[in-house]
Amino acid sequence: RGTDIKLTPEVRDAGGLAIIGTTRHESRRVDRQLRGRAGRQGDPGTSVFFVSLEDSLIRLFGGEKIASIMDRMGLQEGEVIEHSMINRTIERAQKKVEENNFGIRKRLLEYDDVMNAQRNVIYSKRRHALMGERIGVDITNMVYDMADTILAHSRAMRSYEQLVLETRQIFTIDVPFNEEEYNREKVQDLANKLAAAAIEAFKRKMDALAQIAYPVIKDVYENHGQQYQNILVPITDGKLVYNIAVNLEQAYNTQGQEVVRTFEKRILLHVIDDMWKDHLLRLDDLKQSAQNASYEQKDPLVIYKNESFAMFSEMMQNYNTKALSIIMRGRIHTSNPEQIHQAQEERRQDYSKYRLHKSDASPAQQAANAAAGRDTREKQVTSPIVRTEKKIGRNDLCPCGSGKKYKNCHGKDL
Incomplete structure (x- = not known):
């Protein structure tokens, strides 16, 4: 052609x-x-x-x-x-x-359209986190969505204790209203109160984190500014420790607020990347299993769309829950705040030096491999078995003295 x-x-x-x-x-x-x-x-x-x-x-x-x-x-x-x-x-x-x-091609594109719509949502969130300009707005929206979800869940269970439990697990705060107000007021009004209290607690904790980190950053910048360009700030949520790489000069100029912004960015990217990878694997399994719906005279594409939307909604709810629970619990993790480490670039492994064949190995390595494969156990010398008595033929007389042939006497069953 x-x-x-x-x-x-x-x-x-x-x-x-x-x-x-x-x-x-x-x-x-x-x-x-x-x-x-x-x-x-x-x-x-x-x-x-x-x-x-x-x-x-x-x-x-x-x-x-x-x-x-x-x-x-x-x-x-x-x-x-x-x-x-x-x-x-x-x-x-x-x-x-x-x-x-x-x-077939048209059907495949219809399946891809479902994943593409979800991909656009995820990529827009990742883009906002990478750029760092809308992180505050995104976190505020996440707080309001989570407040609505918590209130709806507790109202469905008709349990004020469930509301208190989930609020402490995610927002790490107490419910800003009592049980009587919970039963009397509307769900939307309660959600707004809960979200406002969570946002206030979030801002207070992030300001405290920046105030704790700034004195150390100031000391390092003024005394070792020429030595360090990026530093690692260990922040923990009580379970894991996240080493946040922060530019020393920007952290000094913003009085520690750069540490907070970088921490929020890294947590959002970390959580959404892990959940999106797991979601893609689940979508592949769903695409295969949805084909079985044709045996029930149902359209597999409709089943795939409904199930994938439910899975995506569940993933976004889990994303909000996990990201907010980590961010709301963030604090400086070090017993000695004077310990500051320089952030180094991630080392990449050079695989060009690896040997792919035995012939490519050096003579010393070949000798070592040969010695490792050699059997070093002491060999036992075995002597051959020698018959000392004459072999009895089948037609010879039996040595028992019965006068019968060996095949009809003691050699009958041999």
Whole structure:
């Protein structure tokens, strides 16, 4: 395709390039491209296709019908048939295959549209976290969404204790209203109160984190500013410790607020990346299992859309829960705040030095491998077994003295 075969004058005088096809492709476009190799740019040329009734394309679409017609007409095996009916049959078969392939591609795109819509939501959140301009707005929206979820869950269970438990687990605060107000006021009003209290506690904790980190950052910058460019600030949520790499100069100029912004950014990216990878694996499994819905006379695509939306909603709720629980519990993790470590770039392993074959190893390494594979155990010398007595034949007299042959006496069962 895309290459013009230059014809010599001898070939042009002989009739040009002749294209011979030994079968017909499933796509008519491919056959036309093959025919198009001949007769390029006004050059002479011919093309002919030879098709057997045993070809897969003919066998699947109408091969038996054509064979029965040939038998009724009395045509012999291997006889050449040139009839418009054959061409029409092949074109109809190609058209059916093309329609089937188009339906498969269209179906695949419909499945991809579902994942693409979810991917756009995730990538927009990652972009906001990377840029760092909308982190405060995103966290505020997460707090309001989580407050609505907690209130709806507790109202469904009709349990004020469940509300208190979930609020302490996620927001690490006490509920800003009592049980009487919980039963009397509307859900939306209660959610707004809970979200406002959570945002206030969040700002207070982040300001405290920046105030704790700033004196150490100030001391390091003023005394060792030429030595360090980036520093690691260990922040923990009570379970794991996150080493946050922060630019020393920016942290000093913002009085520790850069530590807070970097901590929020890293936590959001860490949580959403882990959950998105797990969600993609679950979507692949769902796509395979949704095909079984066809046995129940149901559309697998509809099942896939409904189940994937439920899975995505669950993933986003888990993302809000985990990210907020880590951020709300964030605090400086060190018994000695004077301990500051320089942040180094992540080392990348150079795999070019690895040996792939035994022959590539050095002689010393080959000798070591040979010694490791050698059996160093002491070998035991075994002597051959030598018969000291004469072997008794089957027809010899039995040595027991009975007078019978050995095969009829003690050697009967041997």
